[in-house]
């Protein structure tokens with residue numbers, strides 16, 4: 274190879290390592306839109322594919338290339354990868370409501386497992402080598418040991434968890450047979466909103482605790498319920514590891530640069546390693562909002578594990594991740610600020 278060609282290739286590789294074009298599936302959704310913002314903030318180029326089944330155009334920053342469609346549409350994915358020279362993908366697009374997955378499991382297996390399989394195949398065909406995948410603590414089901422380590426048995430309690438676990442298997446086995454490398458991130462309870470107020474949760478009807486509680490706090494709903502007060506926990510309510518969405522996205526950014534540097538495929542939990550009970554969360558919401566919530570006790574919600582807390586040692590050691598917002602008050606106050614912005618906009 275000539276010295277000029279070698280110098281050209283070196284320069285190209287340096288540029289590649291600095292700036293990536295990243296296909297963000299579900300980039301118009303709650304978590305995906307935060308990824309798009311983080312990529313822009315870091316000087317990368319996000320490209321979005323979203324079918325708008327739950328996404329919102331108002332969460333898409335202007336100027337970001339946006340393709341309307343499903344990740345299972347192989348021709349569309351091939352066209353995007355080709356026309357935008359995609360370097361990596363961050364795959365968020367999925368159906369995510371646990372109770373719905375129990376009543377309509379096929380929706381979850383088709384949309385999450387089948388379409389993800391098609392998407393992985395299209396990425397492999399397009400020569401994509403870096404893949405960051407959103408998975409979930411729901412793959413663990415009920416565990417006797419807390420915090421939960423990645424080595425724990427996977428025993429999903431609902432079709433949502435099963436659909437994600439199967440997608441993990443497809444990704445792992447495909448990567449073994451190709452030069453695709455992945456980071457699978459198993460999310461615990463994602464909450465909060467962009468601290469700069471640029472994005473947050475818009476899902477209606479809300480199904481997650483912190484979103485419901487902040488809606489109650491600003492009068493968007495009259496009252497709310499605590500599902501189960503007889504769990505084997507100190508106050509009888511379920512304990513979850515709530516992670517700020519911006520810290521979760523920081524894990525994805527760390528995963529991308531890890532893969533960019535040639536890191537081997539890995540799987541890691543995303544959580545802080547400590548939990549809060551439902552009552553703890555409601556106390557913080559009332560305190561941050563400055564008013565009591567109208568809360569009643571209700572029976573257990575089917576499928577809820579008593580305690581779900583991540584062992585996040587691997588995320589910290591393998592990816593060098595360190596949380597910035599490990600504080601329930603911060604999570605709640607960002608969620609509340611976002612809710613207020615949106616109620617003022619009449620959304």
Ligand code: UDP
Pocket residue numbers: 371462480481482483485497498499500501511512513551574577
């Ligand atoms: N929860 C509750 N009231 C609500 C919504 C949720 O008591 O209106 C409880 C739920 O039963 C669980 C915890 O809050 O114990 C977290 O639920 P969420 O749906 O936010 O997340 P999950 O852990 O189910 O993914």
